[in-house]
Amino acid sequence: MAELWARISAVLPPDETHFPLQFSDKVEPSVLELLRRCRRQLYGDSANSGRLLLAQVILDLSWEKLNTGTWRHVDKEWRRVYSYGCLFKVAALCRQEPSPDAILQAVRTCDMALLMGAAIMDNVLQVLVKLLQSEIKDPAKGEDEAECTAAKKLKLEPSQVPVIADNVSVPRVTCPSLESFRTNHLLPLRPVILEGITAHWPALSQRPWSIEYLRSVAGCRTVPVEVGSRYTDEEWSQTLLTVGEFIDRYILSKDGGKSLGYLAQHQLFDQIPELKEDICIPDYCCLGEGGDDDDITVNAWFGPGGTVSPLHQDPQQNFLAQVVGSKYVRLYSPEDTDKLYPHQSQLLHNTSQVEVENPDELRFPEFAKAPYQECVLRPGDVLFIPVRHWHYVRSLELSFSVSFWWS
Ligand SMILES: O=C(O)CCC(=O)C(=O)O
Incomplete structure (x- = not known):
């Protein structure tokens, strides 16, 4: 010592x-x-x-x-x-x-x-x-087997996976050229799922992200965690936990998902650069106005099945990349904002009051008339969410996604 x-x-x-x-x-x-x-x-x-x-x-x-x-x-x-x-x-x-x-x-x-x-x-x-x-013994050693078993048990119930009709599903395209992405998606602000553009990420290849891996790289690191099913709920709060505590309490917990915790963080990759080395900024971000990578905000979204990000919009273009598990996403155009009932308060004016998968039709009668697109994101998929497009996200199982906000 x-x-x-x-x-x-x-x-x-x-x-x-x-x-x-x-x-x-x-x-x-x-x-x-x-x-x-x-x-x-x-x-x-x-x-x-x-x-x-x-x-x-x-x-x-x-x-x-x-x-x-x-x-x-x-x-x-x-x-x-x-x-x-x-x-x-x-x-x-x-x-x-x-x-x-x-x-x-x-x-x-x-x-x-x-x-x-x-x-x-x-x-x-x-x-x-x-x-x-480097002085701390790897706490994951010896627990690998238990964690593998726990992760394997996280099988999806078929009822949890929404069936998506062709006419509303977000289109998919494999490795489009920069020009094609710009013409067909960026300029007309049309959502699309990009396939094949993250295959080279270490997080999806040589250092595949898993519970054991995250514990070994970041287990002892303290991070902010959101507690509660959605940030619009009264009981929602934030706390500080180590990544190891978060995994034990919210990912591997045996309480049947009664308490939900979400590691949804803007700072994670700056705080833990080892994780940033496992991902890459999509080339398409160079089509934005921001000159360099520092203008891009990289966010982590790590949580168990059932975490929900309520329907909301952001002021930047977004690439939402799925690394582990799967997520259901619903998208609405900003042109239909009047049918989505944004909260009145300044703080939540970018968030809809409607519970997307269980809407109150009496309070929000116009909501059913708003056209939408939807998809299930799986590992390797990158969803382009154009600026100000409303998005609702529910993880279908243990999930880790990374989003890139750029302009
Ligand atoms: O994955 C999620 O839960 C939310 C993602 C999101 O809202 C974003 O990237 O802006």
């Missing part, structure tokens, strides 16, 4: 004078002084308990700032202070013979910085979390 500290020190600046602590005047001098004391302790020989205590004071102070007002208005400087607090805490936890629990706590601290903080010192917390993860 002394080796661990040597490896951590190697990624930190060699001494206090090279350790940057620059902040705008948004950060009060008293907080800056605390940060400087933490830095002094990092390179001095104070007791570890004192180091932890001071790091925690910084975390508590900045946490309060992060949770005051709306997230949009939180000053980035406070997110940087929070990241420094996390960095000092990780250093204190790992300094002297850290126990396995202390290492797990350090991983969680890095994740909190990656989720809530802002990048500091060339994204040092991303480097540290990778290093710490």
